[in-house]
Amino acid sequence: MSHDSYNDAYIREILNTVKTVAMVGASPQNVRPSYFVFKYLAERGYDMIPINPGQVGKSLLGKPFVTSLQEITRPIDMVDIFRSAEHVMPIVDIILTLNPLPKVVWMQLGVRHDEAAAKLEAAGIKVVMNRCPKIEYGRLSSEIQWMGVNSRTLSSKRAPIPTQGMRLSLNRSSVGGGSTTAADRVAQLNNKDKNDTA
Amino acid sequence: MNDRIPGFGTLAVHAGAQPDPTTGARATPIYQTTSFVFNDADHAASLFGLQSFGNIYTRITNPTTAVLEERVAALEGGTAALAVASGHAAQLVVFQQLLQPGDEFIASRKLYGGSINQFSHAFKSFGWNVVWADPDDIPSFERAVTAKTKAIFIESIANPAGSITDIEAVAAVARKAGVPLIVDNTLATPYLIKPIDHGADIVVHSLTKFLGGHGNSLGGIIVDAGTFDWSKDNKYPVLSEPRPEYHGIKLQETFGNFAFAIACRVLGLRDLGPALSPFNAFLIQTGIETLPLRMQKHSDNAKAIAEWLSAHPKVAAVNYSGLSDNRYHTLARKYAPKGAGAVFTFSLKGGYDAGVSLVSNLKLFSHLANVGDTRSLVIHPASTTHSQLDDDAKTRSGAGPDVVRLSVGIEDKEDLIADLEQALNA
């Protein structure tokens, strides 16, 4: 499938079904994006596992750091990769040795590796690249609207009152595919430029 | 479920708004509060650290204002928006994120007189140097680019003369120079022109005008198109470098394609302080619900009046790009096919005195310094909005001494024409 843009239904289905999320490259520093995302997803009820070999022995928001994906004994639904593109392939090779395989591999905002994605998809794993699960969760639930962000969703239903640790409904009606926005068009052009020069 | 692309009218009514979680209220409540309680210390810390979405204090976010912000972002096709206290505040906050003292930006000469003043004097005192270019001569923008240029600023439909700027041509200059294009879309509104579709990276509005639309509330807004890469050349350290006030967060890395709107909020609005009142946000978003209906009527009325004036023996010239003999008509048909807006100027054969007498004899048109009200408005720019410019600059910005500006309202056009007729004949 194309990874230039995703329709909301694809992202919604992933965020609605995964439970256990292992984050490769989770940082204990509270100003790093990985920390933000880890904390947010934990607050929304996901079972988060931080992976960072440099932090073993410590824990992140009460969850002990582990060295590698292979060390995790329970099935992982989704791997969230917080490493730059050049580090992706070796991680993907490890992912493909897991049993059971995860259902989803998610690469963070700014990370895209089409070859790795093809390999994962050949094994039946869903892939999301160059997106942030915190932003997408906030967008589809419209919680991100507090910050003036365009959620690109509409709803005439009364929203539940958000409380801590609560999962929010992501089932609002979406207003058009990602490719309709200027931002996504530019991202696609930039990516095309990169591929053309590569 | 397929993702539908709703029409403009649907977004104008629904985008950003949802029945209130607590009460079920269908209209957006006015959250007239300065501050919001935290769940606990950790919640407070994560809000202050930008780790969670939520409200702290109305100078930074407010749930009523947030509805307005998402609505305008959706109508313009942007990733996010930030509402502020006025159109001028929006311009101040935008430039504060982009410019360091000693930097330059290029601006069209054909702008609202207040913007010409803001750029020439207030901004100059911050060390932000404006370089003027002529929107009727696109190469003049290119010639103005230097190593210090950080942005280009134009109006889609320019106040007061209603001329249309070739947004795509200026966007091409901005792209080549590696700087963002900022478009003031106040007079067009996204109903007539969507600058982001033509290459704008940032859109600003005075919400005071057609968006609010009822002449009752000041406001301004900044829309982030999400199209500009702030980290590419290290020219915009506010977005690409660690922010000391947020313990080293890098805004573009953290917020991706809406980082500019976040910078405007958590640095610009937070530190400069021009917050919009939630009550004004409520009035303005209520106004936006009828924007498509009003804007079409405004434009249709304006065209009828411009045509009628063109045929009047006492009128020397009518500058309305919706008329087929206007020099901007081709641009108007390309950029604003639904209508050329409601603000235009005309001049009288009787010159300055005839203009003054017309303004004082009108009975339905109100003589005041605003545009974009439901009511029809009239002004003599040379003695008011543009009075602080020298004669040369007045003429260049389309506000010569014989010029009268109309902002045509949504009354019945026959009544407006009858009023102009009696005033011209008085």
Ligand SMILES: Cc1ncc(COP(=O)(O)O)c(C=O)c1O
């Ligand atoms: C085109 C344009 N931009 C900006 C402004 C400034 O807006 P405000 O008066 O809301 O500060 C105005 C006000 O007349 C305007 O007409």
